[in-house]
Amino acid sequence: MTALRDATFDFALDAALEATEPAEVCGRGRDDVRLLVTDRGTAATTHRRFADLPHLLRPGDLLVVNNSGTLPAAVWMDRLVVHFSTANADGAWLVELRERAGATHRPYSGGQPGEWLPLPGGATLELVRRHTGRLWVARLNVSVSIYLEQHGKPIRYSYVDRDWPLQTYQTVFATEPGSAEMPSAARPFTADTVTGLVSRGIGVAPITLHTGVASPEIGEPPYPERFSVPEYTARAVNAAHAAGGRVIAVGTTVVRALESAHSGRGVVTARRGVTDHIVTPDGGVHTVDGILTGLHEPRSTHLAMLSAFADSSALAEAYHAAIDHRYLWHEFGDVHLIA
Numbered sequence: 001m002t003a004l005r006d007a008t009f010d011f012a013l014d015a016a017l018e019a020t021e022p023a024e025v026c027g028r029g030r031d032d033v034r035l036l037v038t039d040r041g042t043a044a045t046t047h048r049r050f051a052d053l054p055h056l057l058r059p060g061d062l063l064v065v066n067n068s069g070t071l072p073a074a075v076w077m078d079r080l081v082v083h084f085s086t087a088n089a090d091g092a093w094l095v096e097l098r099e100r101a102g103a104t105h106r107p108y109s110g111g112q113p114g115e116w117l118p119l120p121g122g123a124t125l126e127l128v129r130r131h132t133g134r135l136w137v138a139r140l141n142v143s144v145s146i147y148l149e150q151h152g153k154p155i156r157y158s159y160v161d162r163d164w165p166l167q168t169y170q171t172v173f174a175t176e177p178g179s180a181e182m183p184s185a186a187r188p189f190t191a192d193t194v195t196g197l198v199s200r201g202i203g204v205a206p207i208t209l210h211t212g213v214a215s216p217e218i219g220e221p222p223y224p225e226r227f228s229v230p231e232y233t234a235r236a237v238n239a240a241h242a243a244g245g246r247v248i249a250v251g252t253t254v255v256r257a258l259e260s261a262h263s264g265r266g267v268v269t270a271r272r273g274v275t276d277h278i279v280t281p282d283g284g285v286h287t288v289d290g291i292l293t294g295l296h297e298p299r300s301t302h303l304a305m306l307s308a309f310a311d312s313s314a315l316a317e318a319y320h321a322a323i324d325h326r327y328l329w330h331e332f333g334d335v336h337l338i339a
Contacts, residue, residue: 011298011319017326018159019333022168023188031188034334036322040290043314045321050188050335053292057339059201060245062236064288066183066253067206069174071145072152072166073181073213075119081105082117082125083155084144085135085180085213086225089274094131094223095138096213104158107215111136121151132223134215145177155181155213159330169331178210178226184331185251185293203240205233209253209275221278221301222256228272229261237268237287246289248339252302255279258287281307290339295322295329309338 023032035048037056048056057063073084083096098105117125119140128137140147154169171186172194194204209227237247237258249255260275261268268287278301279285285308296302306315318336327334 011323013298013329014323015159017323017329019328019330020159020161022164022332029190031190031193033188034325034327036295036318036327036334036336038310038314038318038336038338040310040338043310043317045318047321047325051193053193053337054196054200054202056337057197057200057202057248058246060240060243062203062205062240062245062247063197063250063292064205064207064233064237064247064254064258065171065173065186065189065250066209066257067173067175068179068183068208068210068253069177070154070166070169070179070182071177072148072154074153074155075148075151076100076153077117077119080108080117082119083180083213084148084152086210086223087144087178088137092128092137092139093144094135094212095125096135096215104156107134119147119151121147123147123151132220134220135213135223157330160332173206175206176208176210178208180213181211182331183209183211183251183253185335187331188335189250203236205236206230207233207254207257209257211253224274224276225253225256226273227257227260227275229257229268229270231270234261234268234270246339247287248290248292248337249288250292252279252291252293252305255285255288255291255305259285262286279305279308284308290337292335292337294331294333294335295319295327297329306338 031051033050035050037046037048075082081098085094087093097108097111099108111127113129115127119125124141126139131137154166169182172189173186207229240247260277261271263269
């Protein structure tokens with residue numbers, strides 16, 4: 001049974017509310033998912049369809065999207081699965097080792113510094129050192145990008161009941177490959193959605209933030225990720241605010257990138273590099289006025305980020321509504337607009 005116990009978002013998620021397949025499998029479009037709408041001013045919640053989005057925003061608003069493309073970042077071995085997460089500047093990668101459990105996998109606590117793991121296709125992965133309790137710094141003896149193209153597949157967790165092609169995990173905005181997992185808030189967008197937005201005077205501008213591997217088992221702070229906020233987008237954000245428009249982030253990755261490019265003077269500047277910034281209610285949000293995001297798991301840091309947009313009691317009520325109305329969680333699920 002699903003129960004939302006308090007405003008700290010410590011709730012149990014009913015497996016029946018986990019989206020197991022993309023909407024288009026049933027002959028629907030990507031945009032045929034539900035949209036939970038929370039008004040920041042009144043805390044009122046309404047229920048819409050994602051295709052309604054252009055009519056829920058105002059002319060002069062700006063949507064900022066993540067154009068990072070998803071890598072086939074999972075490599076399956078006889079006993080283990082390696083998830084390639086984040087590239088380091090020196091050519092090493094952060095990777096997660098997981099133990100195979102039938103058609104899925106679970107955390108693996110083994111491995112030793114200096115250990116060599118033989119991978120399919122004759123490649124070898126050297127475990128250099130632990131980065132966290134879950135992640136390793138590791139080196140592959142061939143080009144990671146070429147190797148993943150040949151031997152990788154998209155990361156899949158147990159709630160998804162089969163493998164889907166890589167294109168299933170790409171958003172309409174994906175132009176810069178580099179994410180271990182899809183920036184999934186943008187998955188419901190289609191070319192028609194974008195056309196509808198632009199025709200109503202709503203802008204769309206990109207950032208790039210390459211997402212690392214999340215953990216479905218534990219809540220943990222995000223670790224450093226590569227990002228870029230281009231000059232065009234910085235100008236568009238500042239111009240929207242100067243004209244009285246709202247800036248809506250499509251996904252938590254966009255919030256992290258824009259907050260990492262905040263100048264401290266109320267404006268966004270072009271910036272690129274690696275960010276370790278973590279958005280919290282205490283630190284607040286300075287660059288965006290709303291967010292379009294998925295429904296997040298209990299006790300996750302993403303929920304803490306959302307508390308920077310709306311107070312905990314309003315979010316708790318919104319999640320009560322999502323549970324009561326049988327919204328679907330995860331990357332193929334429904335979405336939530338807070339604005």
